[in-house]
Amino acid sequence: MILLWMIVILMAGGVLAGIVATWSTVWCRIIALTSVILDTLLIGWIWAGQEVSLQPGATWIAEVNLPWIPSFGISFHLALDGLSLLMLALTFFLGIFAVLLSWNEIQYRTGFFHFNLLWVLAGIAGVFVTLDLFLLYFFWEVMLIPMYFLIGIWGHANRQYAAYKFFIFTQASGLLMLLAILGLYFVHGNQTSVYTFEYSDLLNTPMSADLARWLMLGFLAAFLVKLPVVPFHTWLPDAHSEAPTAGSFILAGLMLKTGAYGLIRFALPLFPGPAVEFAPWGMLLGTVGIVYGAVQAFSQTDLKRLVAYTSVSHMGFVMLGVFAFTEIALQGVVMQMITHAISTGALFVLAGALYERMHTRDILQMGGFWKRTPFMATVSLVFVMASLGLPGLGNFIAEFLTLLGAWPASPVLTAIATAGLVAATAYSLRIMQKIFLGKDSHTHVLPDLSLREKLILVPLAVVIIMLGLFPQRVIDTARATVEISDKQQNTTPVPVRGMLSEKGGNHE
Amino acid sequence: MNKVDLLSLIPLWILSSAAILNFFSISIRRNHKVIFIITLVSLLVDFIFLTSYSIRHQQSVEPLLVIDGFGIFNIGLIVLTTLMVVMMSYAYFEQREERKEEYYILIILAALGSAILVISKHFASLFLGLEILSVSLYALIAYLRKRERSDEAGIKYLILAAFSSAFLLFGMALLYAATGTMSFQGLADWLAAHREVSPLVWCGFGMLTVGVGFKLGVVPFHMWTPDVYEGAPAPVTAFIATVSKGGMIALLVRFFTTVQGHQLTLLVTVFTVLAVASMFVGNFLALRQSNVKRLLAYSSISHVGYLLVAFLAGGDLGTQAITFYLVAYFITTLGAFGIIATLSDKERDAELIEDYRGLLWRRPLTAIVFSAMLLSLAGIPLTAGFIGKFYVIAAGVRTSHWLLVFALVINSVIGLYYYIRVIAVMFDQRENVRTSEELHPLVYIISSFTMALLGLMLIWLGVHPEEMLTLIRNTL
Numbered sequence: 016m017i018l019l020w021m022i023v024i025l026m027a028g029g030v031l032a033g034i035v036a037t038w039s040t041v042w043c044r045i046i047a048l049t050s051v052i053l054d055t056l057l058i059g060w061i062w063a064g065q066e067v068s069l070q071p072g073a074t075w076i077a078e079v080n081l082p083w084i085p086s087f088g089i090s091f092h093l094a095l096d097g098l099s100l101l102m103l104a105l106t107f108f109l110g111i112f113a114v115l116l117s118w119n120e121i122q123y124r125t126g127f128f129h130f131n132l133l134w135v136l137a138g139i140a141g142v143f144v145t146l147d148l149f150l151l152y153f154f155w156e157v158m159l160i161p162m163y164f165l166i167g168i169w170g171h172a173n174r175q176y177a178a179y180k181f182f183i184f185t186q187a188s189g190l191l192m193l194l195a196i197l198g199l200y201f202v203h204g205n206q207t208s209v210y211t212f213e214y215s216d217l218l219n220t221p222m223s224a225d226l227a228r229w230l231m232l233g234f235l236a237a238f239l240v241k242l243p244v245v246p247f248h249t250w251l252p253d254a255h256s257e258a259p260t261a262g263s264f265i266l267a268g269l270m271l272k273t274g275a276y277g278l279i280r281f282a283l284p285l286f287p288g289p290a291v292e293f294a295p296w297g298m299l300l301g302t303v304g305i306v307y308g309a310v311q312a313f314s315q316t317d318l319k320r321l322v323a324y325t326s327v328s329h330m331g332f333v334m335l336g337v338f339a340f341t342e343i344a345l346q347g348v349v350m351q352m353i354t355h356a357i358s359t360g361a362l363f364v365l366a367g368a369l370y371e372r373m374h375t376r377d378i379l380q381m382g383g384f385w386k387r388t389p390f391m392a393t394v395s396l397v398f399v400m401a402s403l404g405l406p407g408l409g410n411f412i413a414e415f416l417t418l419l420g421a422w423p424a425s426p427v428l429t430a431i432a433t434a435g436l437v438a439a440t441a442y443s444l445r446i447m448q449k450i451f452l453g454k455d456s457h458t459h460v461l462p463d464l465s466l467r468e469k470l471i472l473v474p475l476a477v478v479i480i481m482l483g484l485f486p487q488r489v490i491d492t493a494r495a496t497v498e499i500s501d502k503q504q505n506t507t508p509v510p511v512r513g514m515l516s517e518k519g520g521n522h523e
Numbered sequence: 524m525n526k527v528d529l530l531s532l533i534p535l536w537i538l539s540s541a542a543i544l545n546f547f548s549i550s551i552r553r554n555h556k557v558i559f560i561i562t563l564v565s566l567l568v569d570f571i572f573l574t575s576y577s578i579r580h581q582q583s584v585e586p587l588l589v590i591d592g593f594g595i596f597n598i599g600l601i602v603l604t605t606l607m608v609v610m611m612s613y614a615y616f617e618q619r620e621e622r623k624e625e626y627y628i629l630i631i632l633a634a635l636g637s638a639i640l641v642i643s644k645h646f647a648s649l650f651l652g653l654e655i656l657s658v659s660l661y662a663l664i665a666y667l668r669k670r671e672r673s674d675e676a677g678i679k680y681l682i683l684a685a686f687s688s689a690f691l692l693f694g695m696a697l698l699y700a701a702t703g704t705m706s707f708q709g710l711a712d713w714l715a716a717h718r719e720v721s722p723l724v725w726c727g728f729g730m731l732t733v734g735v736g737f738k739l740g741v742v743p744f745h746m747w748t749p750d751v752y753e754g755a756p757a758p759v760t761a762f763i764a765t766v767s768k769g770g771m772i773a774l775l776v777r778f779f780t781t782v783q784g785h786q787l788t789l790l791v792t793v794f795t796v797l798a799v800a801s802m803f804v805g806n807f808l809a810l811r812q813s814n815v816k817r818l819l820a821y822s823s824i825s826h827v828g829y830l831l832v833a834f835l836a837g838g839d840l841g842t843q844a845i846t847f848y849l850v851a852y853f854i855t856t857l858g859a860f861g862i863i864a865t866l867s868d869k870e871r872d873a874e875l876i877e878d879y880r881g882l883l884w885r886r887p888l889t890a891i892v893f894s895a896m897l898l899s900l901a902g903i904p905l906t907a908g909f910i911g912k913f914y915v916i917a918a919g920v921r922t923s924h925w926l927l928v929f930a931l932v933i934n935s936v937i938g939l940y941y942y943i944r945v946i947a948v949m950f951d952q953r954e955n956v957r958t959s960e961e962l963h964p965l966v967y968i969i970s971s972f973t974m975a976l977l978g979l980m981l982i983w984l985g986v987h988p989e990e991m992l993t994l995i996r997n998t999l
Contacts, residue, residue: 086992087917127883127950156904163943168950175947182943187936193913194932197920 017061018093018144019079021054021103022137025110029133036126044118047129051110051136058104061095062492076100083150088200088211092147098349098496101489102143102276105356108478109268110136112471113261116364119467120260120371121169128169131161135265142273148196149212151281155189155237158270162262170257177250177257184250188240195233199285202226218284231286231293238282241274242330245304255323256376260367263319267326268360272352275333279345279496283337294338298421301334302428302435309438313445318366318376321446322359325402328439329355329410335432336417344420345497346490347413353489354409354482358401361475362446365395368468369450372461378446383455388463392451397476401483403443404436409482528584534569534598538635541565545628555623559613562627566606566634573599578997586706587648592998594642596846597773601641604765604853605634607973611861612758614970618869619667626666630762633659637770644781646695646705649774653691653738656767657684663762664755670871676754683747687737694730697723707781714782728790732797738771741831742800745824749808752820757872760816761860764823765853772830772849776842785837794835799930801828806937816874818941819859822900825934826852829915832927836918839999844914846995851899851907851984858896858977862889865970882949888971890949892978899981901942902935907984 028050036043061077075094083091095103113132121128138158145151159182167178196212203220204210211217222230240247255263283290308328315321329351336348368391370376385392401408404415414436421429464472482489544565545558573595582590609630616623636656643649661684665677699705701723702713714720736744752760784790805825812818830852833844866873866882866889873879883890899908912935919928984991 084989084992086989086996124884153904156909160898160903164950167947178947179940179943183936183940186939187932190932190935193916194920194928197917200917201921 024050025133025137029130033126033130040125048114055107089149093144094146097492099143117261131164134161139269146214147212165262166258169259174257177253180250181254188236191233192237195230198230228289231289234282238274238277244300248327252320252323256319263363264360268356278337297338301331302432304331305432305435312442322362332417339421339424341420347416349493350413354413357479358398361398378449381450382453385451387461390463394472399443401479403440407483409479412486531582537569542631549624558624558627570602587645588642589644596998597641598638601637607857608762610973615864629659637766640770641773644707663759672754676751680751687734690730691734694727697727711782741797742804749817749820753816757864764856798828798831802934806934833915833918836922841918844918848911851911855899862893879949894946897942901939905985907981910988
């Protein structure tokens with residue numbers, strides 16, 4: 016039941032915050048903050064108390080299964096395992112900062128803003144724990160509409176365009192997923208005469224290879240657009256750069272992760288055979304994304320756009336790792352999801368902070384801020400270094416594990432991806448150089464970070480360093496899930512595997 | 524017609540007597556409130572009486588009518604919808620100076636016609652029901668005589684509806700000439716016995732399709748829809764969009780399942796083309812509208828296209844999907860036009876998108892209900908429209924009608940664009956205050972109550988559709 020409560024707290028908190036804002040915006044913010052903190056405490060409590068059941072082969076840490084629409088075989092089935100636990104912890108943890116971020120920035124229609132913010136979080140949290148495919152689509156949509164409003168109402172100048180683009184891309188791909196879900200539902204129903212959307216029942220549904228391929232493409236459509244993978248990424252730079260800071264923060268930190276999570280949890284286990292066939296293409300797309308994103312990032316002058324393209328590049332690693340089908344690579348992907356959320360999220364916070372002070376996002380108009388804002392510069396340095404993958408910071412672990420795991424699957428692509436890291440260094444250093452170094456020829460009043468901003472950025476910096484130095488805890492937590500899905504891939508008798516790797520994919 | 528037959532038609536008697544009662548009441552003394560209450564009570568009584576029927580009820584009134592679960596469900600839907608329309612009409616017509624009382628007679632008669640449609644199993648009763656409905660609608664559309672566009676819409680509808688009725692009659696005549704029967708079952712038997720279908724019969728079916736297509740407003744017979752939607756008073760538009768179209772669809776379902784039309788490949792192809800064309804044309808034309816009523820008119824064209832997907836999928840699942848979709852669509856459309864009606868002032872209806880700018884900040888509850896209705900039309904979760912669309916897609920996927928299903932998906936995305944556009948306008952910051960006239964508070968209470976009720980039903984069906992699903996499944 017605790018899972019249900021977490022989502023209900025967010026939704027109810029959103030409604031309450033929306034209503035209270037009529038009288039007091041401060042209380043509205045406090046209510047929103049309280050509900051995310053409450054959820055963070057709940058998930059922390061679960062994490063602290065569940066050492067044992069994270070071992071492989073254990074059942075779910077927490078589960079709730081209520082009938083919802085029995086005539087269709089739809090149930091309200093939520094369950095938590097190691098991976099979901101990490102993702103939920105990330106969601107609520109970042110949720111706190113999203114509320115704090117908007118404390119001064121959002122003065123307009125505060126109640127409705129917080130309503131949307133909390134509902135986005137609820138939808139994302141729902142996606143991370145659902146085990147019913149209908150419910151997956153449901154939550155997939157629930158996170159969409161509030162996000163549309165966040166961009167469309169509180170965004171920057173070109174917000175309407177960005178909001179439409181975001182909405183139509185994700186909605187169209189989501190509908191394709193709905194088709195695939197229904198296809199799977201009827202295939203399974205026709206064969207077993209049990210019509211259900213239950214994830215565990217739909218696993219191992221026997222079907223023709225052709226059909227499986229089509230259905231997998233439906234799922235991939237939704238997840239690859241959300242991730243995003245390169246030909247489908249065009250919504251992302253617009254959405255990220257036009258959204259308010261909290262919106263970009265959630266988009267980059269959490270919403271992209273639902274795509275990665277969907278791949279690991281749904282697309283691969285449901286269609287193991289076609290997934291293996293698709294793997295070389297998946298890895299190729301990932302590599303293209305890494306390089307393309309990095310090159311694009313290097314050529315941007317709009318700070319938020321720049322950071323958005325680094326996301327494209329970083330999510331390329333996720334594609335590469337997921338389709339390498341090795342445990343190490345998957346561990347790397349999980350790490351990447353968490354560390355990217357924190358480092359990129361933080362970069363958006365910095366971009367927002369600069370925008371608040373200068374009212375521009377153009378890095379050509381900045382320069383030499385180190386002297387005036389030493390604290391901001393130092394914190395930025397931490398996250399920029401994290402983004403380029405400096406050892407000692409979380410992103411290094413993530414990228415290293417991914418590359419290590421991807422090597423046996425495809426040495427060539429891994430080599431190219433590694434070259435992408437060089438490009439990452441180039442664009443990351445460019446950020447530092449253009450903003451904080453160089454000649455200061457500005458007359459802006461440029462205060463250093465306020466207490467509230469420090470309160471946001473310092474914990475994020477601490478976490479990213481902790482993840483770099485002590486990643487074992489995260490790896491242990493995700494292990495059970497990663498091993499299961501890795502095993503599923505490797506037990507599938509598909510000859511094509513040999514093509515991927517000479518040594519076989521398993522590295523213990 | 525024996526006594527049992529007469530008794531089983533009580534729902535129709537109640538409607539007819541309510542119309543007559545209103546008639547006499549007007550001749551004694553014109554009083555809006557009294558007429559309103561008579562209408563309300565009789566519709567309510569009718570509905571309560573309908574709920575007393577067993578869901579497995581099966582009673583034929585030879586040779587014209589059949590009263591079964593499907594028919595009862597649809598009459599119930601029609602009566603309830605009419606009730607809602609009447610409730611939102613009171614405030615709307617109270618603002619206006621025209622004579623308001625006859626409106627209620629006409630709307631009851633229109634409901635009666637639609638109710639006959641959904642239980643008819645013979646061309647004669649079909650035509651009878653259709654004409655009662657249409658003739659009432661001519662008058663209803665042009666009811667606000669002082670408005671030029673209202674007149675224009677009425678005349679337009681009159682001419683085109685008369686044309687389409689002629690087509691329908693001609694089609695029936697051709698079928699009768701070829702097969703010698705006018706009952707649906709007789710036609711089915713004839714088709715089963717004759718493998719080769721003669722051109723005469725195809726002609727007949729073709730003419731019928733034209734007539735039906737006009738009533739449903741599918742492309743290419745959709746030209747009247749935007750003008751009539753725009754010109755008619757908002758409650759009447761709501762009525763046309765729901766009761767009139769819904770009754771026709773229910774009839775079409777009954778006709779098709781009886782004559783097993785799914786085996787007539789030519790007919791299925793024609794309807795597939797109509798469905799795909801309706802979806803695309805409706806949605807594309809809606810994209811550029813700046814008039815909410817016209818926008819909803821084009822959207823209704825595409826929604827009929829969606830319904831046809833489930834219709835072509837056929838089978839039990841298809842029929843269930845249609846029925847559920849109708850329920851969801853009725854609630855949504857009533858809500859949307861109801862909001863338009865409540866926002867309208869004396870001179871004109873609130874139909875321009877600009878009228879809605881910043882509505883959220885002026886009248887938050889109204890705007891939220893309207894947004895919910897639009898999201899339901901777009902098929903977004905937590906609303907009844909989502910479950911409806913889900914059901915329709917499920918029916919299509921089940922029977923592997925991939926072309927139709929993909930057309931539906933593409934159109935959902937297109938549709939989303941213009942629904943969202945209206946919502947975005949409502950959430951926009953600029954405020955231009957338009958004050959409407961002061962009315963008796965009771966008037967507002969009735970309208971607000973209706974809107975709140977529809978909003979709650981919309982969410983309830985979206986979150987907890989199980990009971991409605993079970994009910995629908997049992998009626999078939």
